[in-house]
Amino acid sequence: MSVQLWYWPQIPGRGEFVRLFCEAGEIAYEDMAREQDADALVEHMHAMEGIRPFAPPYIVDGDICIGQTALILQYLSDKEGLGSGEMEVDLGLFQLQIDIADFVEEVHSTHHPVASGQYYADQMEAAYEKxxxxxxxxxxKYLIHFDNAVASSGGLFVLGQQWTHVDTSLFHIMEGLDYAFPNYMKSMQGSWPHLEGVQAMVPEIEPLADYLASEHRIEFNENGIFRHYDELDEQ
Ligand SMILES: N[C@@H](CCC(=O)N[C@@H](CS)C(=O)NCC(=O)O)C(=O)O
Known part of the structure; x- marks a missing residue:
């Protein structure tokens, strides 16, 4: 039975972390709001009983509903046997995934430093500083931390030769940073070689290559988390 993924249909956003892992691990999922629309997502969320997710993305797997990107990935990884199988190591992966979530929040705050409910145009000065x-x-600080995590494995990925949900997420943040801050990322090239290695290797995971070339993959855009505004990049 496939897992239902609920996420805003117009942006890669945080939903993309779940898509990338599902695609790489050949985990069957239905992209519910892409098949329906954003209204269906809002309706579905509000109709839910019990403990609801605070915000998308969330997944529904039979009777289980899980929100928070990091927790979704940890759950799917455990369920599909795509982690290390050792609690201590898998907790380390989960910890990195939460670091990634913190980082993503900071990426968002570069264009929305004052209020997420207000337009970028109304907070440009603060955004420039941020x-x-x-x-x-x-x-x-974050990329060196992630680079060290990959380096410590002695392999291509965070667990060595075996890719995990952390690697597909690291790939996504590197792609997102290249999109949002191209001048900066170019000027820093070579500063986090292991992460650049993950970015190069993840598209080689076979099922993922098909997805990356497909129309299902949504391009980064200025409604999402990784946005490109010339004035926020290095000049
Ligand atoms: N910590 C959560 C954040 C979820 C989140 O902020 N989702 C965004 C879309 S990417 C949202 O719809 N937020 C609505 C809100 O914060 O009111 C996660 O990592 O999944």
């Missing part, structure tokens, strides 16, 4: 600090301090 993006400057993000490029100077936060990107290097």
């Amino acid at each position: 993006a400057h600090d993000f490029r100077a301090n936060r990107i290097p």
